[in-house]
Amino acid sequence: MKIRQISVFIENKVGRIKEITDILGENKVNIRALSLADTSDFGILRMIVDDIEKAVKILKDNGFIVKVSEVVAVEVPDKPGGLAKVLDLLVSNGMNVEYMYAFFEKPEDSALLLFRFERPDEAIELLTKNGINVAGEDKLGVH
Amino acid sequence: MIWNEERETMADGKKKELQTDLLRALIERVYEKIPFYKKRMDEIGVKPSDIHSIEDIVKLPFTTKNDLRENYPFGMFAVPLSEVEEIHTSSGTTGKPVVGGYTKNDIEMWSEVMARCMSASGTTKDDIVQNAYGYGLFTGGLGVHYGARKIGATIIPISGGNTKRQIMIMQDFKSTILTCTPSYSLYLAEVAEEMGVDLKKLPLKAGNFGAEPWSNNMRREIESRLGIMALDIYGLTEIIGPGVGNECEYKNGVHICDDYFYPEIINPETGEVLPPGEVGELVITTLTREATPLLRYRTRDITSIIPGKCECGRTSTRIQRIMGRTDDMLIIRGVNVFPSQIEEVLVDIEGVEPHYQIIVDRVGALDVIEVQVEMNENILSDEIKDLEWLENRIKDEIESMLGLKVGVKLVEPKTIARSEGKAKRVIDKRKI
Numbered sequence: 001m002k003i004r005q006i007s008v009f010i011e012n013k014v015g016r017i018k019e020i021t022d023i024l025g026e027n028k029v030n031i032r033a034l035s036l037a038d039t040s041d042f043g044i045l046r047m048i049v050d051d052i053e054k055a056v057k058i059l060k061d062n063g064f065i066v067k068v069s070e071v072v073a074v075e076v077p078d079k080p081g082g083l084a085k086v087l088d089l090l091v092s093n094g095m096n097v098e099y100m101y102a103f104f105e106k107p108e109d110s111a112l113l114l115f116r117f118e119r120p121d122e123a124i125e126l127l128t129k130n131g132i133n134v135a136g137e138d139k140l141g142v143h
Numbered sequence: 144m145i146w147n148e149e150r151e152t153m154a155d156g157k158k159k160e161l162q163t164d165l166l167r168a169l170i171e172r173v174y175e176k177i178p179f180y181k182k183r184m185d186e187i188g189v190k191p192s193d194i195h196s197i198e199d200i201v202k203l204p205f206t207t208k209n210d211l212r213e214n215y216p217f218g219m220f221a222v223p224l225s226e227v228e229e230i231h232t233s234s235g236t237t238g239k240p241v242v243g244g245y246t247k248n249d250i251e252m253w254s255e256v257m258a259r260c261m262s263a264s265g266t267t268k269d270d271i272v273q274n275a276y277g278y279g280l281f282t283g284g285l286g287v288h289y290g291a292r293k294i295g296a297t298i299i300p301i302s303g304g305n306t307k308r309q310i311m312i313m314q315d316f317k318s319t320i321l322t323c324t325p326s327y328s329l330y331l332a333e334v335a336e337e338m339g340v341d342l343k344k345l346p347l348k349a350g351n352f353g354a355e356p357w358s359n360n361m362r363r364e365i366e367s368r369l370g371i372m373a374l375d376i377y378g379l380t381e382i383i384g385p386g387v388g389n390e391c392e393y394k395n396g397v398h399i400c401d402d403y404f405y406p407e408i409i410n411p412e413t414g415e416v417l418p419p420g421e422v423g424e425l426v427i428t429t430l431t432r433e434a435t436p437l438l439r440y441r442t443r444d445i446t447s448i449i450p451g452k453c454e455c456g457r458t459s460t461r462i463q464r465i466m467g468r469t470d471d472m473l474i475i476r477g478v479n480v481f482p483s484q485i486e487e488v489l490v491d492i493e494g495v496e497p498h499y500q501i502i503v504d505r506v507g508a509l510d511v512i513e514v515q516v517e518m519n520e521n522i523l524s525d526e527i528k529d530l531e532w533l534e535n536r537i538k539d540e541i542e543s544m545l546g547l548k549v550g551v552k553l554v555e556p557k558t559i560a561r562s563e564g565k566a567k568r569v570i571d572k573r574k575i
Binding site: 005037 | 519523525530554
């Protein structure tokens with residue numbers, strides 16, 4: 001139950017993110033979730049898109065360096081303390097989170113959070129055992 | 144295997160006597176036959192009679208590539224063209240090419256030194272030499288050809304290119320020695336892999352690779368992918384072509400055929416001769432060349448003479464693998480820096496041929512150096528901390544190699560300008 005994520009290396013230059021979103025838009029690739037991690041010199045743009053193969057190909061064709069990795073999508077009750085409860089469980093079981101970001105979906109009573117775990121398989125097992133839903137790619141509109 | 148025991152293992156004293164005799168004869172010849180050298184020597188007040196021993200070579204003027212250009216095409220010839228059997232030139236990518244003439248004796252000498260170089264990689268008369276250096280004006284093809292013929296080996300004069308046919312011939316004719324540029328040998332390996340041919344299972348056993356700079360990392364890759372011993376052959380059109388020297392099986396420096404080509408290492412800034420072990424510019428005097436002899440030719444190749452004797456038994460002067468060109472040398476805060484040193488660090492870390500650029504600038508009175516390294520799929524991570532770790536590791540390793548503080552920046556691919564297919568490695572923004 002892992003979600004494939006695309007990471008793109010970008011230099012911190014004006015207009016680089018726009019360039020990527022333009023390329024994806026022109027090629028009818030829909031960005032489902034997105035997060036940027038950066039330093040003063042460079043950044044890594046991480047995305048969940050609906051058509052991974054196509055996105056990777058067109059980005060590479062346009063000279064970008066792309067890497068596909070896997071993250072875990074966790075359903076969190078959309079109410080105060082919802083995320084805290086999930087994190088409590090992870091922390092108390094020694095599950096390191098490398099990074100995380102939110103997935104925006106039309107109003108529902110749960111939110112989706114994307115986690116990059118150090119040990120994803122163990123994290124998934126822990127979450128599901130404790131009644132927390134881990135979503136598959138279909139739930140995020142990835143095909 | 145040593146081709147010429149007498150010459151290649153000659154005692155130092157005897158070698159000096161031979162070099163002295165040859166140098167004195169050479170000076171007489173060039174002073175009389177080449178107006179350029181007569182003028183040069185008269186200008187600095189040196190007469191042939193001032194040269195008493197090989198040590199006196201330091202009194203003689205240097206020759207530069209520019210001198211050769213100014214005397215293009217035949218101004219540096221010491222014999223009439225009727226005595227010239229062959230003419231070769233450099234590729235001449237920048238301006239007029241360098242022209243080398245070969246008399247009958249020059250060709251004989253070239254065959255001798257090439258026979259030594261190829262024997263060093265184990266070539267015997269029973270071997271089948273696949274010579275994939277280009278035949279033509281370029282010295283590589285015919286140089287190997289003459290050496291292999293001298294040894295009595297079987298030559299396949301296949302020349303460069305047509306890679307699939309190279310692999311077919313290699314299988315069918317059971318070639319045992321390969322001669323080509325090191326980069327072409329790796330291309331051969333790549334195409335062979337695509338064709339489903341395992342070069343390691345073929346009878347190929349060794350190769351003399353040269354005509355371009357390469358590294359020990361590249362040697363390891365060639366040796367493991369082709370299943371052979373890969374030795375460096377050194378040479379340049381100005382001096383003879385390939386055959387100036389070759390590594391032996393101990394792979395500890397290039398043995399220079401110093402009974403024909405007298406090597407010196409100089410400080411490229413001052414012209415002062417440096418002792419063994421110190422890094423500088425290689426300068427070569429062609430002791431016996433008849434058609435186009437050269438006095439103290441500045442090769443612009445950066446290396447050092449290795450002190451001490453080699454285990455192989457040869458007594459010839461050894462030089463380190465070429466570290467770079469004086470054209471590429473940077474002096475940063477008094478430290479000589481060659482792009483090849485930085486490249487070596489990157490190859491070790493990335494495991495592939497890296498794309499990088501060195502930016503030198505002066506901030507206030509201080510030289511600063513930044514190495515920009517192109518990102519590639521092998522080293523990209525989705526985590527910032529991995530990339531920061533990588534940046535720091537590159538920085539630490541370059542700093543410990545150069546003894547200089549450097550900045551390292553990861554950049555997007557293709558942001559590093561490439562000119563004529565070759566990457567421009569250094570941008571020097573200092574206004575000095």
